[in-house]
Amino acid sequence: MTTPPFAPPTAQEIAVVSAQLGREARGVVGIAARCVCGNPTVVATTPRLPDGTPFPTFYYLTHPAATAAMSTLEATQVMPELAALLEDDEEIAAAYRRAHEAFLADRAPFGEVPEIAGVSSGGMPTRVKCLHALAGHALAAGPGVNPIGDEALRRSRWSPERCECVTPGAALAGAETTTTG
Template sequence: MRVTPPFAPVTDHDLAVLAEQLGRPARGVIGIAARCVCGNPTVVATAPRLADGSPFPTFYYLTHPAATAAMSRLEATHVMAELADELAADPELQAGHLRAHHAYLADRARYGDVPEIAGISAGGMPTRVKCLHALAGHALAGGPGVNPIGDAALARGDWSPQRCACARPGPMLDAAGVAE
């Protein structure tokens, strides 16, 4: 099982971009789990318990407006049902979805134990396909092969993490995530 964290520290620039992306201040951000090729946040890692005490099971939260819109378009065209049918018919895909569930839980557990959400990951894992946004966020955070349903959603969508679609491109980053 691949465990993604820890994450690079969140910068003031990241928080400003996130507020712009979300239309509100981001809550509980503990790291940027995936970035656009321009360096802006695409997926945030969120604390499993927010500052107000609320449990928050969505550890990987897709924030990039073009990515979230692409997943919404897929959901509107019933791709989620197609992926659910594929999951039901394919034992290998079921095993991959279960591994993704365990990887998600392991990543989140590094940041706290929250009994109210114990065993709950996101996106319907480990048995259903419920939210492509959550599954794609996990796939982007973990990389190819970590979340096979998220990978499939990204492959079927009209947004690509390989090209910038940001309203305001961020600083270009080198391979280590340092501004060039």
């Protein structure tokens, strides 16, 4: 078993994620990516939720501005363009397959769930299904791991380098929650 690159979440982090989602956060095992102010942007979630539901989306995008940006991209029909990259560029397709394998390897230490064996998220490794999941993976794994997630982030109006947290009282360690930049 490998050690995850994040510590278990604190009660305060779970409260922030719950505020971001507008509901109680479930199955969170760590904060996989953060806003520049320290607030959660991506959570890592157990592959089986506490109620027993299989949950393949290990990296779950929670930051409201980031999720809105991915929703905007999906609404503007950018997904067929990104899918065409997989069909037209073998290097991107190969990198996307490697991203799928890396995703599965990251999730494996948190439990094997037969119902989702071999299933990652976002349509990997052969299609583009959910930019939220792909951007979440790209943010958690870092640039260069998930080429479609990286491209979605590049095309969005949101940046992980600029704080857009607007949830009053939800900042970690006294970080400001106002929009900057």
